[in-house]
Amino acid sequence: TPIYQEAGDVGNRTLWVVFVIMLISSIAFYAMAFRVPVQKRLFHILTAFITTFATISYFAMAVHDGVGKNEITIKHTQKHFPDTFQTVYREVYWARYIDWSVTTPLLLLDLCLLAGLGGANILVAIVADVIMILTGLFAAFTVEEGPKWGWYAMACIAYLVVVYQLAFNGRGVVQNKDKKTATFFSAIAGFTLVLWTIYPIIWGVADGSRNVSVDSEIIAYAVLDILAKPVFGFWLLFTHDSMSGTATLE
Ligand code: RET
Numbered sequence: 001t002p003i004y005q006e007a008g009d010v011g012n013r014t015l016w017v018v019f020v021i022m023l024i025s026s027i028a029f030y031a032m033a034f035r036v037p038v039q040k041r042l043f044h045i046l047t048a049f050i051t052t053f054a055t056i057s058y059f060a061m062a063v064h065d066g067v068g069k070n071e072i073t074i075k076h077t078q079k080h081f082p083d084t085f086q087t088v089y090r091e092v093y094w095a096r097y098i099d100w101s102v103t104t105p106l107l108l109l110d111l112c113l114l115a116g117l118g119g120a121n122i123l124v125a126i127v128a129d130v131i132m133i134l135t136g137l138f139a140a141f142t143v144e145e146g147p148k149w150g151w152y153a154m155a156c157i158a159y160l161v162v163v164y165q166l167a168f169n170g171r172g173v174v175q176n177k178d179k180k181t182a183t184f185f186s187a188i189a190g191f192t193l194v195l196w197t198i199y200p201i202i203w204g205v206a207d208g209s210r211n212v213s214v215d216s217e218i219i220a221y222a223v224l225d226i227l228a229k230p231v232f233g234f235w236l237l238f239t240h241d242s243m244s245g246t247a248t249l250e
Contacts, residue, residue: 005090011215012062018222019058025230026051032237043240046110047233050103054229057099066095070141072210091214092207096221097137103229104129108162110236111192115170115185116177128161140207152208156200163193184239188232195228 007015026048033044060066070092076084105126112122132155139151166189174185202224206217 002087002089005088005210005214007091007214007218011218014215014218014222015058015062018225019055019062021226021230022051022055022058025233026055029233029237032241036241040240042113043110044237046106047237050106050110051229051233053099053103053106054225057095060095061093066093066098068092068094068141070143072143088210090207090210092140093218094137094140097133097140100136101130101133104133107192107228107232108166111166111170111185111189114181114188114236115166115174117165117170117173121165121169121173125162125165128158128165131155132158132162136203139203148208152200152204159196159200162196166193180243188235188239191235192228192232195224198224 029044029048029051033041033048036044057066068091069089072088072090074086074088076086078084108125108129109122112125117125135151135155135158139148139155142148142151170189171186174182199221202212202217202220206212206214206220212220
């Protein structure tokens with residue numbers, strides 16, 4: 001008998017709640033964008049786009065359009081008995097990967113512009129990030145265990161490139177800016193790296209090894225997504241607005 005791993009009421013309700021939070025944040029970010037002079041709008045627009053994509057993706061998941069199914073066969077090996085096989089069908093929320101492939105580059109752009117990184121470094125960070133998300137998507141839909149963790153390992157290596165750009169190059173170059181910006185960058189980039197590192201851990205126990213229910217997976221990603229997008233966004237924009245002069249961040 002196959003095992004079905006699907007979202008229940010708790011998961012579905014969570015998806016709707018996050019949809020509403022993303023929608024309200026987007027409206028707030030667009031409103032904040034209108035209130036600042038046009039030269040200061042870049043961060044506002046970027047941040048508003050990030051939650052806009054998340055709003056669309058959460059809507060897709062809540063109405064169950066952005067969801068597929070992955071089939072995996074598990075072999076139980078028992079001493080003195082023939083091997084038994086069990087099929088697990090687990091929901092895969094692929095809309096997340098579409099969302100992440102657009103929004104994580106935009107989040108990185110926010111941070112790279114804040115640090116004042118050059119074009120080449122920005123491009124390396126963004127391309128590595130896109131590779132991370134795409135190989136993560138392949139990992140999610142690969143049926144065989146070997147290739148699955150192979151794709152996962154590739155995604156993790158790409159992630160290390162992103163970390164390197166932010167933690168080493170970003171931190172180095174932001175020292176050329178004023179002290180306030182340098183301190184703020186350390187705080188918000190540190191916050192980002194801690195949060196982002198939890199994603200592959202959740203993926204490993206949920207999508208990867210299937211030890212965690214789909215509902216728990218939805219809730220874990222919901223908390224992370226709210227911190228990584230709306231909370232990150234309000235923090236960035238309020239700080240930006242409170243800094244005097246347009247030169248501080250751009
Ligand atoms: C995957 C699985 C493969 C290994 C790695 C991953 C990393 C994902 C990250 C996602 C960040 C998402 C954010 C969303 C914002 O709301 C694809 C889970 C390394 C870092 C910040």
